[in-house]
Amino acid sequence: MKSSRIPGFYNMSVEQRRDLLKKAIDFSSEELDDLYINEPLSIDTADKMIENVIGTFQLPLGLGLNFLINGKEYVIPMAIEEASVVASASHIAKIVRSAGGFQTEATERVMIGQIQVVGCPDFQLAKQALLNEKESLINAANAAYPSIVNRGGGAEDLEVRILNEESDSKYGQMLVLHIYVDTRDAMGANIINTMVESIAPVVEEITEGKVYLRILSNYADKCLARARCVIPPEMLITGDYSGEEVRDGVIHAYEFAASDPYRAVTHNKGIMNGIDPVVIATGNDWRAVEAGAHAYASRHGSYGSMTTWSKDENENLVGEIELPMSLGTVGGATRVHPLAGLSLSIMNIESAKELAQVIVAVGLAQNLGALKALATDGIQKGHMALHSRSVAIAAGASGEMIDIIAEKLIEQKQIRVGKAKELVEQYKK
Secondary structure: OOOOOOOOHHHOOHHHHHHHHHHHOOOOHHHHHHHHOOOOOOHHHHHHHOOOOOOOOOOOEEEEEEEEEOOEEEEEEEEOOOOOHHHHHHHHHHHHHHOOOEEEEEOOOEEEEEEEEEOOOOHHHHHHHHHHOHHHHHHHHHHHOHHHHHOOOEEEEEEEEEEOOOOOOOOOOEEEEEEEEEOOOEOOHHHHHHHHHHHHHHHHHHHOOEEEEEEEEOOOOOOEEEEEEEEOHHHHOEOOEOHHHHHHHHHHHHHHHHHOHHHHHHHHHHHHHHHHHHHHHOOOOHHHHHHHHHHHOOOOOOOOOOEEEEEOOOOOEEEEEEEEOOOOOEOOHHHHOHHHHHHHHHHOOOOHHHHHHHHHHHHHHHHHHHHHHHHOOOHHHHHHHHHHHHHHHHOOOOOOHHHHHHHHHHHHOOOOHHHHHHHHHHHHO
């Protein structure tokens, strides 16, 4: 895309949006078929992906617009059913692009494999014995998956921990080996699981204990992505609220989430409202991303905010986010599901590291959208205006009737199915 700024996109018909996308992006005929047909995930493909298939389940696929990240334009596919999320993220992205856009970065893509050992005669000696064999264990892990080594990745390091060292229970004390693997552009679950399973017998022999679990960890705290934005207060003016009032309201809302887990859960859910739709659209494991993100929000001993909002020396609003991002752009559903590949094409994503940075920027935008609404008119005004269409459909409206009923629900400030049914009946008469 030459620009992610597409004025009036929301007012276009679906066909007009598709035609614009077709002209802007060099799609193959197969990719266009995937976008246009009603069931892009065929039953045959679905039946090979999981067990007991009876059909497929679709979500609306929209585009997050206006995103400028590290100077690059992004149109971002988002698969989600919740009203207002795509609109909110796009609205904030428009503000941030006027302030220079999002700045992002990411660490190296290092994922973690774990091997649990119990019943060691001497846990301290077992730990040291494993560390003494560090090089040979890393080499053995890489021998189990040479293709990742050929792509420049592979096992790089390991560490050993003793858990519950003072426990009297035979089920409590254990030794845990962590092996650190650069998975390149793969999410890495299969790579890591193959590696830890392959070296488990050697670990048993070295420690004289018994290995039970050998599996990756979804707490990818060595695979982090960060995003930041700086917004002058004049860009935050909303209705009768000054930019300074909106800025301070956002910071107060953040401090609430940072101080109270009851608020933090809802605050962070709003962040994941932006993150999950992109993870889903690209065929990645949103459950793993969710689990890792929430664990990271608890890393200081209590559950808190995934973002920080503050004021800099120039009175600007500054937003920051840092989260683990266990993602892939190769392998798994990313390459099996046709719309996942298409989503990566739309974004022009070149690596898993780049995808991680885009996703945390969307999360930061969505968080600001929610906090800005809460600090001004309240969350319901914009959300319910969009939700009214879903209510109209649930009441039996179709075609042009949907927007007519939705508008009347908003006018009467009664956005509920019962009222919508009354209006539908009136319309039919």
